[in-house]
Amino acid sequence: MSGILDVVSAVLLLAGATSCLLGALGLLRLPDLPARLQAGTKPQTLGVLLILLGTAVRLEFASASTLILVVLFQMLTSPVISQIIGRSAYSTGTLRRDELVVDELAERMREDGDESGPPAGPRPS
Template identity: 85%
Template sequence: MNDALDLLSAVLLLAGATSCLLGALGLLRLPDLPARLQAGTKPQTLGVMLILLGTGVRLEFVSASTLILVVLFQMLTSPVISQIVGRSAYSTGTLRRDTLIVDELGKRMGGDGGESRPPERPRPP
């Protein structure tokens, strides 16, 4: 039974580390801020949860309350911080609005919002 728990723990830890690694690669490779925000929050949160679950299995859930609190804190703070970074980039003009397909925040902030056109590609001569 102990070997099965060790194997499960190893699989969870490796899956969590892989998810965090893919999120970090997404931060480096993706072109714009909205895509990077997705890569910075979703795989990282999943990776931390899997790593903590693997740690909990390895420790046989002795300190499960601490691990549960860390998972809850991660799930609550990561999306909020991502939202704050996205809104601040939008309001300061760092985010290119012409690349947005739908601009829902523009309606709320008093701008024209709505559908925006995709950027025009230069035509060959």
């Protein structure tokens, strides 16, 4: 039985490491901020979850409570950080508004009374 758990653990660890590697490559290769935010959050979160699951299988779920806390922390912080980065890029004008298909934040800013909005010019160098 230990041999089967070792194989399952190794597969989960390798899948998690591959997901993290692909996310890192996406951060380097993708052209704009929204795509990079996707590459920075989705595969990284999946990779960490798979690595933690592989670790739990390897430890035979002995310290599952600690790993569950790490999973919850990862699931709570990753989307929040991504949202903060995207909003700050939008507010500073780093994000090109003319490339957005739907600009819900501009509508929200108008509703809140901020008529100035972010700059809509070209990307700063």
